[in-house]
Amino acid sequence: DAGVIQSPRHEVTEMGQEVTLRCKPISGHNSLFWYRQTMMRGLELLIYFNNNVPIDDSGMPEDRFSAKMPNASFSTLKIQPSEPRDSAVYFCASSPWTGEQFFGPGTRLTVL
Amino acid sequence: DQQVKQNSPSLSVQEGRISILNCDYTNSMFDYFLWYKKYPAEGPTFLISISSIKDKNEDGRFTVFLNKSAKHLSLHIVPSQPGDSAVYFCAARGGGSQGNLIFGKGTKLSVKP
Numbered sequence: 001d002a003g004v005i006q007s008p009r010h011e012v013t014e015m016g017q018e019v020t021l022r023c024k025p026i027s028g029h030n031s032l033f034w035y036r037q038t039m040m041r042g043l044e045l046l047i048y049f050n051n052n053v054p055i056d057d058s059g060m061p062e063d064r065f066s067a068k069m070p071n072a073s074f075s076t077l078k079i080q081p082s083e084p085r086d087s088a089v090y091f092c093a094s095s096p097w098t099g100e101q102f103f104g105p106g107t108r109l110t111v112l
Numbered sequence: 113d114q115q116v117k118q119n120s121p122s123l124s125v126q127e128g129r130i131s132i133l134n135c136d137y138t139n140s141m142f143d144y145f146l147w148y149k150k151y152p153a154e155g156p157t158f159l160i161s162i163s164s165i166k167d168k169n170e171d172g173r174f175t176v177f178l179n180k181s182a183k184h185l186s187l188h189i190v191p192s193q194p195g196d197s198a199v200y201f202c203a204a205r206g207g208g209s210q211g212n213l214i215f216g217k218g219t220k221l222s223v224k225p
Contacts, residue, residue: 004155033212042217043156043201056212091155099144099205101213103155 004104006092012110018080021107024073025094033101034067034077035091043091049075082111115139116204118216127225131189135202135216138183142204146213147176147187150199159200160187192223 005024013019025032033048047057052069060067064083069075079086087110093101117136125131133147143164148156162169162176162185169176175188189196199220203213 043215045212045214048212093155100146100158100161102158103148105153105155 004092004094004102006090006104006107008107009105010108010110012112013082014112015083016081017111018078019082019086019109019111021077021090021092021109023075023077023092023104025075025092026096026102027073029094029096029102030072031095031101032069032075033093033095034075035093035103037089037091037106046077079109082109084111087111114216115142116202116214116216118200118202118219120219121217122220122222124222124224125192127194127223128191131187131192131196131221131223133187133189133200133202133219133221135185135187136183137185137204139204139206139214140180140183141206142214144205145176145178145185146203146205147174148201148203148215149196150201150218156201189221192221194223194225197221197223 007022031050034046035043037043046059047067049069067077089106089108091103091106093103095101115138146161147159149159150156160171160174160176162178167178178185199218201218202216205211205213
């Protein structure tokens with residue numbers, strides 16, 4: 001298996017622009033998680049889905065952030081409009097019923 | 113307030129010696145604990161886990177110990193190797209097998225040849 005796939009790996013954009021991060025979970029996994037990693041706050045859970053349904057989005061910082069999972073093999077995290085403080089590494093992870101989460105390589109977002 | 117704490121931001125160990133990484137937690141409802149390893153520019157990689165009904169789990173050079181009364185867990189790496197140099201994250205999960213993980217801020221381990 002290719003593991004969790006994230007795209008793009010790097011994104012540089014200007015403040016106010018829309019940013020869309022993409023994730024393909026491991027086939028057969030039924031939970032998907034979006035995390036953000038910063039120096040100050042470490043790894044923070046933003047939202048997670050079970051069987052494509054959002055279960056907990058309490059970590060989503062603001063209404064500017066939204067996430068979707070239209071099917072079992074694809075999820076997006078969108079930031080609109082983006083701000084410099086959104087600069088971070090965003091990780092997607094998926095897990096089977098056993099619970100261990102497998103992380104993608106991350107997307108490094110820089111908002112100028 | 114941090115529910116999972118890794119109080120040592122860094123640790124340096126000589127190759128061949130034991131590395132001990134520590135983690136404390138505050139929520140007694142956590143029922144599953146995991147350790148992840150992270151290299152630069154990569155995502156965290158699952159290393160080893162332990163259920164709250166156990167006090168020890170071993171996998172090769174890696175052993176995790178859980179002390180529920182102290183709300184403390186530790187990861188032992190014996191013998192340490194230079195390739196073990198990475199950031200190690202402790203994570204905890206409460207209730208249900210697919211709830212979200214709460215991560216510590218990580219400890220950067222450096223194993224010197």
